[in-house]
Amino acid sequence: MESLYIEPSEFTPRVFFDPVNSVFEISGFSRPENVVGFYKPILKWLEDYNDLVLSKNTEFNKSNLVINLKMTYFNSASSKFLLDILLEFMKFHSKGNSIEINWFYDEDDDEILESGEEIADMINYSFNFIPISPNS
Amino acid sequence: MEKKEVLISHYGPLSYEEIGFLLNKMTAILDRYAFGITVKKKVYAAMVESLENIYKHQDLITGNTNYLPKFNLQLDDKYICLSVSNSVLNGKIFALKDRLNKVNLLDRNGLKEYYKEIILSGNVSQKGGAGLGIVNIAKVTENKLDYTFDEIDSNHSYFTLKIKVLHNTTQL
Numbered sequence: 102m103e104s105l106y107i108e109p110s111e112f113t114p115r116v117f118f119d120p121v122n123s124v125f126e127i128s129g130f131s132r133p134e135n136v137v138g139f140y141k142p143i144l145k146w147l148e149d150y151n152d153l154v155l156s157k158n159t160e161f162n163k164s165n166l167v168i169n170l171k172m173t174y175f176n177s178a179s180s181k182f183l184l185d186i187l188l189e190f191m192k193f194h195s196k197g198n199s200i201e202i203n204w205f206y207d208e209d210d211d212e213i214l215e216s217g218e219e220i221a222d223m224i225n226y227s228f229n230f231i232p233i234s235p236n237s
Numbered sequence: 238m239e240k241k242e243v244l245i246s247h248y249g250p251l252s253y254e255e256i257g258f259l260l261n262k263m264t265a266i267l268d269r270y271a272f273g274i275t276v277k278k279k280v281y282a283a284m285v286e287s288l289e290n291i292y293k294h295q296d297l298i299t300g301n302t303n304y305l306p307k308f309n310l311q312l313d314d315k316y317i318c319l320s321v322s323n324s325v326l327n328g329k330i331f332a333l334k335d336r337l338n339k340v341n342l343l344d345r346n347g348l349k350e351y352y353k354e355i356i357l358s359g360n361v362s363q364k365g366g367a368g369l370g371i372v373n374i375a376k377v378t379e380n381k382l383d384y385t386f387d388e389i390d391s392n393h394s395y396f397t398l399k400i401k402v403l404h405n406t407t408q409l
Contacts, residue, residue: 211275
């Protein structure tokens with residue numbers, strides 16, 4: 102299956118879903134003018150990924166999926182879609198695939214850390230919270 | 238007398254690009270004052286949610302330029318104050334007041350629970366509104382939201398939302 106790559110813009114995040122290495126990354130800033138138009142294709146890609154890749158795996162060959170979220174800011178409409186994306190991954194988890202969710206945040210940015218904690222609580226799953234030093 | 242400085246003042250239609258321009262202007266000004274990242278992000282979030290609400294839901298009155306969108310950002314010794322106004326259909330006032338009064342009754346944990354309840358149950362409309370904006374403003378700014386509805390005519394009112402972000406805890 103083809104990977105999904107969306108170039109970042111001033112108002113939208115970089116998206117790179119790599120089905121070969123099972124690494125899924127969303128990073129940057131999210132305040133799209135058309136939030137539905139931006140996020141719906143990502144959710145559609147995940148549905149296809151489930152149908153074309155994960156559902157073909159045997160019981161002894163389940164995937165280890167790594168999700169890296171490196172957001173600097175997202176508005177409330179985007180938060181709804183980030184949640185929907187993670188809920189898709191939780192469906193994969195319930196089918197026996199292992200999931201690791203890494204939430205990266207600027208170590209001075211309490212707001213983005215707290216947003217991550219709230220989303221982890223909403224999907225009832227533990228995240229790895231990884232601070233990034235502004236100078237690193 | 239309390240010193241109040243106007244940082245940004247805007248009156249007129251709000252496009253998506255105009256909102257971006259105002260956000261960049263705010264960021265540059267708050268950088269000049271050397272505010273910390275938490276204060277800047279709180280103001281940023283409150284501005285995005287309130288201005289996007291206008292962009293997505295304003296009910297403009299044809300031929301009347303007296304009640305166009307208005308935005309002011311002011312600074313006093315203790316708070317950064319945002320004031321955001323736009324015309325709305327009178328039929329929307331009840332639901333808006335209901336949500337504003339509800340968020341003003343909730344504490345921080347209550348607001349988090351309310352946000353969670355809406356996000357897990359609500360659908361995002363085609364305009365991209367998730368019904369989360371006002372709750373998010375209250376949650377992020379940690380202050381009660383002041384508001385007024387001034388009647389314009391039998392169909393419209395001018396809605397003003399006033400938001401405060403604490404920037405100086407030594408003044409408490």
